[in-house]
Amino acid sequence: MSFILKNIICCLFLFQFFIGNAQTTDKIKEIYTSKKGIDKIRFYESLTHRQKIDNREFFYQNLPKLKSDEQINTHINSSMRLKFVLADVYFIKEDYLKSIVVLKEIQNNKDYKLSDSKRMSVLVRLQKAYLNLNLFSNVFKINSEISLLRKKGVDYDLWTYSIKSSLYARLHLYDKAILQLKSEINEILKNPKRDSLIVPSAYNSLGYYYSMNNQIDSAYHYYNLSLQKAETGLKKNDWESFNALYGLVKGNIGVLKMKQGDYKSAVPLLMEDISIGIKIKDNNSNDGIVKTIVYLTTCNIKLKNYTEAKKNIELAEQLMSKGISDETRVFYYRTKAELLKVQNKKDEAHIYYEKAFNLSDSINSKTQRLLLAGNEILYQLEEKDHLIEKQQSDINAKEKVTLYIIATALGIILVTTLLYLSNSRKKQKEIQHKNDEISAKNETIKESLAEKEMLLKEIHHRVKNNLQIISGLMELQNLNISDENAKIILKEGQSRIQSIALIHKTLYQSENFSKVPFQNYLSELIQAIQTAYNNNQKISIDVEANEIELGINTAIPLSLILNEIITNCFRHAFKNRESGNITINLTKENDIYRLIVKDNGIGLPADFDPKKLQSIGFDLILGLTRQLEGNCEWKNDNGANIIITFKDIA
Template sequence: MSFSLKNIFSLLLFFQLCVGNGQTADKIKTAYQTKNGIDKVAFYEKLNLNQKRAYRDFFYLNFPKLSSDEQIKSNKKAIIRYKFALAEVYNIKEDELKSIEVLKEIQNDKDYKLSDSENMNVLVGLQKSYLNLNLYSTVFKINAEIAQLRKKGASFPLWSYNIKSNLYARLFLYDKAIPQLKSEIAELIKNPKRDSLIVPSAYNDLGFYYAMNNQIDSAYHYYTLALQKAETAIKKSDFETYNRLSGVVKGNIAVLKIRQNDYKTAVSLLEEDAAIGIKNNDNNSGTIKSIILLSGCNIHLKNYVEAQKNIAKIEELMPKGISPETKVGYYKAKAELLKFQNNKDEAYAYYEKAFRLSDSINSVKQRLLLAGNDILYQLEQKDNVIEKQQSDIDRKEKGILYIVAMALGIILITTLYYLRNSRKKRKEIEQKNNLISAKNDTIKESLAEKEMLLKEIHHRVKNNLQIISGILELQNLNISDENAKIILKEGQARIQSIALIHKTLYQSENFSKVPFQSYLTELVQAIQDTYRNAQLKIDTIINANAIELSINTAIPLSLIINEIVTNCFKHAFIGRNHGTITINLSKEDAIYKLTIHDNGNGLPADFNPKTLHSIGFDLIQGLSRQLEGTFDWKNENGTTITIIFKDTIS
């Protein structure tokens, strides 16, 4: 089974959300049902965030029924308190539009004066919902309002400590998310009101961000620190919660092991995590995702019997209900196993199911987004009506104040005469400052929108290229001619090398330049996964630090590197059990030099690419000319290919 970074990211994200509670489901549900009215709200408020997440379906079904409870309806304070809890229930269930609607009702209730603390809770709730809807411009505006309240001394909800770092992570800006989360953790440690679970969870998140930033050693460090903190803080007092968190962190470590091809270690970690999920029986989709990973590891280890057992366990758990995204993962895992069992027709059928369901999920999301925009528009219209009503009241009050001011003006006329000139100048300065500030805000907002659009463009191009690659993979399953299969596989590799360029760009802060050290690391890893040979160990050395190239240069150069490195893996080390490939990309003045060397068998003595009639070498030479570069090769302790070129800016 192939583990793309996109798949691993999704599963890592799942591990971040699976920490459960310290009580059984029956215990919490029974306790809730024994309460009445506002006591049910109080019971819900005392649960920790992970308990609320674990029983999101139960509260989503039962909590809205309290809207007709007479005890709550008879007291304004109780109504507001209930609405805060209801908005959180909707947010945890990911029904963001309902959550926003309830919070807006609280915000626009003119019969109730919100305290600074309550106003903070409204803003934080809106912030979470708009963030989940990817409405980042609105999140930025709310962040500014929150900052003003914090300056006034309003307390910030403890479990919302990571909103800023989470926002950076959503935008794939892990270099910014990491220091931001570290500063948030430092504030948590100073806060005596924190609960015992929050710091270990935060270190787990920090490990996740390092993992997504390809800083593996740091990721391991913080995952280990999360386990240590959890053992000290909660193991004795709440072993079940500790056990769940331990499973989550070990699941995250398992994903790192998968990325390092250490499938045996990953299997033991995933088995422990899956066992915890099956025992607690409160996150069926999460448990199945863990077993999907486990199946992939067993396929890589050629433990097909164990992989079959994993698939059987998934099929046993599926009737209890899973998300459509999880079902897509199951179809792909099933198809991978069938492919390795040489059941290509059935494998193709499951790949097709996965493709169709994934397409259906995207269509549903688009419809929900359109519906969401319509509801958000209606909410804004309601806000406008309320603002107009308030404006009418303000005008009447201003009329009364005007009469009083006229009376006072007769008394103060002499004083105002002397102050008028200085006041007029001060007002002009304030107006100019406000105008400059408004223009700056508009410029910042416009820049942010353009950055988001560029990121989306690169993201969509990458997705479209991956769809083409997937179609080629499906076509490959139905072809028996081995030469044709090889040609399709090479075509896929070339498409993936271009898709990787666009992925690197949308994860980068600079959308016009491709950072080649990280790009080459990921490209070579993908080629190595494709041509992996258990009897041959190939080491790769990449030196391209500080080299950034425009997309017009990066795409042909990536195709050249893909062709050369692929040839190294396929042909350079035949009859050997070890080899090394070295890639150097350097710059002197405006000239770039690419050197790729392998210590393999070398090229034939009569090798001449001009008479070879090879598609690969024709492509390398043609793309070198496109870069206005030179192409050279030599046999010396293996093969060395050198390409000298310039960066094409436009």
Template sequence: MKKIVLLLIFYPLVLIAQDNISELEKKLETVSGIQKVDVLNNLANSFLYDDTEKSMSYAQQALELAQEEDYILGQAFAHENLGNNFESLHDYQQAVTHFIAARDAYILANRPASIANILNYIGIVYDNMNEYPTAIGYYKQSFDQYKELQDTLGMAMIVNNMGGVYDVLGKYDKALYYYLLNMQYNKVINNDDGVASSMNNIGNVYQALKDYDKALNYLQQAKQMYKALDDTTGIAMTVHNIGIIYHDQGKYDKALEAYLSSMQSDLKRNDKVGLAASYNNIAIVYDEMNKLEASKEYYMKSLTLSEEVQDRYSIANTSNNMGFLFLKMGNNDKALEYFERGLEIAEELNALELIKESYDGLQQYYYKKGKLEDCLEYYKRYEDIEDSIFSQNTKKEIAKLQMQYDLDSKQQEIDLLQKDNEIKLLQLNRQKNIRNFFFAGLLFLIFLVLLVYYAYVIKKRMTESLLKEIEERNKIEQQLKQSLKEKDVMLREIHHRVKNNMQIISSLLSLQTKYIKDKDALQVFRNSQDRIRSMALVHEKLYQSEDFSSINFAEYIRELIDNIHLPERHNIKITLDLEDVIIDINKAIPCGLIVNELITNAFKHAFPDNQDGEIKISMHLGGDNAYTLIMSDNGNGLPESFDWNETSSLGLQLVSGLVRQLQGNIDVVSEGGTKFTIIFK
């Protein structure tokens, strides 16, 4: 059974100053135009967390008036207020719509700090909707904005939120990396609240990895910092998470005490998310204490609250937990219902930990039902995902990150001690000099001269040593530059020679075609010549490029088409829709050969009897870094008996092999012509 751990997600600070509400309402009656828009936005912001209805009303009025006045910044503030209101109501689609509108307006108004804040808001909304890849994308955009602004607090906020996403997904190496980075940023700016929250989150990662000593160490530090800050919410959260550690260790009385304490705090603050987590974890304790009816009651409370706030991750988690409870109670059919619900949501979220829990429950269910084959299948799935989550690579990466952080911290301590020792040494020297001055002026002067002379000698030696070191480094740097330059020349020469050799082969084939009378044989030679040209063109592009390893695909395809031996059919149009994507040589050559084969095939078979036609070629890079290459024609299409896997066409067999080389997929549709869709990364 999986307990719910409380993480901290950071929201940007509200930008609009909150004046006295009564003064704002009086001011509203005396102003007009742009000033009225600002007052309405201030009122909307003031009521944001206290009276959603009023806040939305003021924000809507502000938006309408700002649009009438063509006041871009006022529109941005109004959209931001509306987005915050819809987010608090869990209407995430509306929230995203308004936040994106706010972002666009801030871009027009040239407000980079506001753009960074809004991008974080959008990431949080997608995070709440469990659309994690999209959330990460917006978080990264926000981080880049904050980095450009040199806003350390903003960068700390974003890396924490990114760590939270990877934590939920069970990718603990990445989660720990971002949490440690968050702690470093907060220490730099002396943000104790941020340091405490990062310690809480790091403790949760170690709890998930069953390293309870490290987990308790971080959580206890977080608790003490929250006490010093008098932060009751932070204290309740860390107490809850410490309860989870005791729970894992089988100390049920201590765990229950911690959960109940956290629950009381959640009730006072009406924190439904925290309350759902407390209910879930209390239910688990009662389950393990064999108080099954009490456990069921708290699970139902947790599930109801999670559904109310649309927390799909918690719904899946509590559903799995209820499945285990019903197995224990002997209600196997009810258990299956909850396991299947939990698995369906977990797979949609790609939440590895939850998927693992569902597999475990299903293998236990089928074992009880005597369906051993199904039981074994789910047990294998459980083992596979368990190995994936806790792989040795992950543990090594975590150890490496922790070690690096410890080394950095120790180095900082050493630097501070060295500075402290230097200060103390200066103080002692000063006292000694004062004593010597009073006791013997002459001796002091001699000492001072000797000290100055000694310092001069040391400084001279250090200067000479530094100059020598600088000179040696400059020599090494020049050698490295020369080596890199020679490497570039060699790479350029290699690609140039490969291209020339291929052109020689192409020329030999061209000469040979002059002596071939058989049309089929002639076509085979020309096809081979086109294939060689397509590869030669890649190497030509490479030695013309800056890095010698990648080319512009759009430019390459345009030149490739100009070099292919195609029949002079002016009634066939070739349309290109190519995104300016950069691809490396390992993708460029197979793609070029695929385009060559499919164009040649279309000209040969798609348009018999000199009929009119069109061939379309498109290439785009998707948001998931997947390339989509589409080649289609409006010709006769493939024969009904055509079987892609059984084709005897050398060209299509070559295309199939090239797609496998790209580790991609190909889809062939023959309706109103033929369409080849190839997707690869």
């Protein structure tokens, strides 16, 4: 089928969808407007989640007006129902801070006398809102409260089953996300109240986590398992949800094919996802469809189908006006730039690369602002909580005084007969109370350590991201420079920055934040250098680091030293040769470490002395070696041989 014919079919689907959806939306607005007071709340509660999403802007503007309705405000139950509805509307509109404020009002209002099931509902909604604001410490706190209610047998929303695994995934800890999600799926499978969508949806998420963790075979397995579960359980019960999930999984498999470089196989899968997405399209957002179309554009660029790629990007541009996330817009800009680049439109490509970079930087700034605003509001809410607690404490104190007077009078009468028993019980209670305090403190310490581990990983991840942004700036600068010497200097700077970024990446992917496993680090560093200096030579590299781990104060200088030596090998050691070999050996004897880097190339000049060279690279090597309280030697031994001894600096 030609691309033009596909576009005609897509337009027909869009036309039919918009007509049908507009009628449904107008009808909902008409019914809501015709009702009054509490009936408006009842009508909203009766809508499906899909209908609420399709009309979120309307409800976001109109439902808050009910706060001034006297009839609702004078009835406790009606007032509470309105607040639950408002929290839901704000959440669907992605105004998570407002949603949190309303939920905290429900939580703190003693007149509402929340049942355990209502309290569970408030906690689950708070949990989702905190997660979307990346306030992870608050998510941990809510998790503990939900666990206590679940132990009491309180029902909870099954669709919140994946909060913990989602939290790990947001921190890019996909190994932990996979283990956690498998545990969550086992719990869901035991629950007879689950619906037919939840299990295939969970297996799709598990496939995605394996994909992000580069475990391709496992990703295929769980994507296919998701389709199988959907075919056997979901298709006959809920065709619309089946169709949506089917398209999503097909698109995910298409992206997996792209990851393997099999762009030809990815094309029909992505087109199938696009076709299904258009049929069931969200009236408020084209984000998912646009993202898939941009993936399709990438495939056609890689397959050198530039005409088709141009048509793809134009179709994406037609849909960009409605509900597109900033992340998808960055993806579109970069892909558009790639297409212009292969069409030799370098100036236009540069404009889109710059747009992508600026918007990506804006996203980071927006996230930081949102976190600051969230923390400020949470501080205000906590202040209110403290005030309420103080008022309650004052009431309790007065009650305690009254009870104390009564108890004293009774105690005087009974003291002679109950003294021994009273003392015995008091000691038992004190022992039990202390045991309870110790257990509670141990649990708090355990949760605090887990939370700090998460946050420390996030810090290393953000440092790595910031270094990559700097590298990206240098790459943009490189595009505008014609002087080859300047290009080489910028490329060397990028390489040095990447070597430090890899240290932070290795740290947040490891279990021990104080030590860098150098065997893993060297493998990634070498791969990055091979990619940067690929000149069609067959150069093999053998690494032996003997499971050595170094502190970050030693790892960063040593990473820069290694980057300079290996880069020099690639650039100079194998001139006019088709192949070569580099060996890297890192050993430890007592407190002294020895690094040997040897190649079988042309070797060093006979009068070679780096101290007399005007070379930033060798100045850097010698300076950093001194920083490590070490010594640097060099010699020819069937090629260059550099030996560095150093200490692990605390």
